[in-house]
Amino acid sequence: MTIQEKYKARVKELLSTGAVKMVIGYKPGSTAERRRPLFMRSPEEADQLVLDTACIANLAGYLVAEGLLSDDKRVGIFLKPDGIRSINILAAEAQLNIDQIVVLGFDIDGQEVNALEGESAGDFSALIESIKDHAPEAPRNPLIEQIEQMNPIQRFDFWQTEFSRCIKCYACRQACPMCYCRRCIVDSNQPQWINTSSHTLGNLEWNIIRAFHLSGRCVGCGNCDRACPVNIPLRLINARMGQEVLGAFDHFAGMSETQEPVLASFKKDDSETFIL
Numbered sequence: 372m373t374i375q376e377k378y379k380a381r382v383k384e385l386l387s388t389g390a391v392k393m394v395i396g397y398k399p400g401s402t403a404e405r406r407r408p409l410f411m412r413s414p415e416e417a418d419q420l421v422l423d424t425a426c427i428a429n430l431a432g433y434l435v436a437e438g439l440l441s442d443d444k445r446v447g448i449f450l451k452p453d454g455i456r457s458i459n460i461l462a463a464e465a466q467l468n469i470d471q472i473v474v475l476g477f478d479i480d481g482q483e484v485n486a487l488e489g490e491s492a493g494d495f496s497a498l499i500e501s502i503k504d505h506a507p508e509a510p511r512n513p514l515i516e517q518i519e520q521m522n523p524i525q526r527f528d529f530w531q532t533e534f535s536r537c538i539k540c541y542a543c544r545q546a547c548p549m550c551y552c553r554r555c556i557v558d559s560n561q562p563q564w565i566n567t568s569s570h571t572l573g574n575l576e577w578n579i580i581r582a583f584h585l586s587g588r589c590v591g592c593g594n595c596d597r598a599c600p601v602n603i604p605l606r607l608i609n610a611r612m613g614q615e616v617l618g619a620f621d622h623f624a625g626m627s628e629t630q631e632p633v634l635a636s637f638k639k640d641d642s643e644t645f646i647l
């Protein structure tokens with residue numbers, strides 16, 4: 372039995388027994404390489420499920436859609452390790468109750484799709500164990516190494532050039548599971564913190580602010596990169612911020628549902644005077 376057949380049977384079982392009200396997975400997209408989200412509410416809908424190496428999108432952001440979890444019923448979802456880290460962060464930030472989530476875990480290794488051990492609601496210890504490979508020892512992105520070889524002026528020019536192509540469509544924000552604010556700072560106009568038109572300064576402000584908001588929260592899923600219509604390598608800047616946070620605070624995002632958000636927590640005895 373293939374992993375797709377195995378999980379299809381599991382989804383049907385979960386839906387037919389009423390263990391979950393919905394399962395979020397993947398179905399064929401507009402081309403052979405693309406997949407779309409699939410929201411299964413009946414066992415019959417599970418026949419559309421696809422699980423293969425093209426299922427790369429992190430689906431965790433759909434869990435915080437307004438009202439989805441407000442009735443306390445459970446929802447199943449297909450997640451790779453980056454998605455599992457995402458729901459840990461969402462739980463730590465009080466955006467969802469982890470007991471309501473049934474994870475159907477999988478990982479992609481080259482041309483293979485493997486099931487992750489430990490499907491669960493509430494107890495993620497087995498799943499967390501199975502994503503340890505994604506912990507801090509994960510190799511650095513070679514493109515980051517290249518950018519770090521640049522001097523500060525070259526590096527600033529590199530990002531200025533990249534951000535100058537931004538058209539302020541906010542697709543990166545909409546696709547990111549960690550960008551769940553109902554009203555984003557960029558949409559505020561009284562006062563207006565960030566210029567909404569697409570020009571050099573406003574683009575830099577927008578992308579830098581977003582990188583700060585994702586410090587210690589980005590799971591490196593790449594939803595933002597893939598959504599960006601002008602192909603700005605957004606994941607790089609967030610990955611670099613992740614390295615800073617790891618070095619400064621020994622914090623690797625999403626390894627536990629009780630991990631405090633690194634930029635939203637403080638200690639009263641912090642030696643820095645800005646705390647009190």
Ligand code: SF4
Binds near residue numbers: 549585594605609
């Ligand atoms: S910033 Fe990009 S890579 Fe990081 S969690 Fe959001 S979508 Fe994923």
Ligand code: SF4
Binds near residue numbers: 536541603605
């Ligand atoms: S998706 Fe790309 S073009 Fe759109 S706002 Fe984000 S960085 Fe700019």
